[in-house]
Amino acid sequence: MRSLTPIAILASGRGSNFDVLARAAREGRLAADIRLVISDRADAPVLEKAARLGIEVLHIASPGRGPEDRELHDAQVVAALQNRGVEWVVLAGYMRVISHVLLEAFRDSRGFTRVVNIHPALLPAFPGMNAYRQAFEYGAQVTGVTVHLGELEVDSGPIVAQAGFSLEGCRSADEVEGRGLEVEHRLYPQALDGLLRGRFKVERTPKGRLRVLPS
Numbered sequence: 001m002r003s004l005t006p007i008a009i010l011a012s013g014r015g016s017n018f019d020v021l022a023r024a025a026r027e028g029r030l031a032a033d034i035r036l037v038i039s040d041r042a043d044a045p046v047l048e049k050a051a052r053l054g055i056e057v058l059h060i061a062s063p064g065r066g067p068e069d070r071e072l073h074d075a076q077v078v079a080a081l082q083n084r085g086v087e088w089v090v091l092a093g094y095m096r097v098i099s100h101v102l103l104e105a106f107r108d109s110r111g112f113t114r115v116v117n118i119h120p121a122l123l124p125a126f127p128g129m130n131a132y133r134q135a136f137e138y139g140a141q142v143t144g145v146t147v148h149l150g151e152l153e154v155d156s157g158p159i160v161a162q163a164g165f166s167l168e169g170c171r172s173a174d175e176v177e178g179r180g181l182e183v184e185h186r187l188y189p190q191a192l193d194g195l196l197r198g199r200f201k202v203e204r205t206p207k208g209r210l211r212v213l214p215s
């Protein structure tokens with residue numbers, strides 16, 4: 001059986017999650033062949049990081065901000081992914097809302113999408129932007145990180161893995177983020193590796209949502 005799954009990483013910024021995923025792939029802890037890194041931002045540090053590692057990089061700019069622009073943009077992204085034989089799409093700090101065009105191109109016959117995201121909160125708490133700051137400003141005592149599959153409604157898809165951490169002693173949102181990134185960097189390679197190796201099963205919850213469990 002083939003052991004490495006062709007993946008692409010979509011990211012908009014710094015790329016610390018890209019770093020740990022690329023390292024895990026090099027060290028054989030992530031069964032992935034990272035074929036491509038795509039960013040919507042030409043100046044995203046992640047592009048330079050990936051290029052330095054000899055990974056192909058693409059900047060695909062958005063034509064605009066409306067829903068139709070989103071679909072046009074995603075159609076370009078899908079064409080690039082399909083040309084390179086990508087099977088799983090990994091979002092790592094990709095600050096765009098993705099459309100049905102991308103989701104349906106990567107929908108598995110078992111119902112879920114082969115689009116994975118990491119969100120910096122214990123979903124369904126604190127969806128959207130700046131989730132570590134949201135948790136800090138709300139006064140939460142515990143927050144965390146969620147790895148989930150993509151669906152149309154932002155930050156709503158089936159949960160794959162979650163890990164929490166305490167905010168005790170955190171005096172700023174930046175301190176929360178520092179703690180959270182350590183958790184992200186442990187959780188993402190591990191959860192993604194399980195998905196790529198097919199070590200999971202999918203069930204329906206009593207509310208009809210998909211639940212992804214390790215198997």
Ligand code: GAR
Nearest residue numbers: 013014015016017092093118119120
């Ligand atoms: C990470 O904290 C990630 O969880 C978050 O953006 C950051 C990207 O950091 N993603 C979201 O907020 C998605 N809604 P990185 O570029 O260093 O990986």
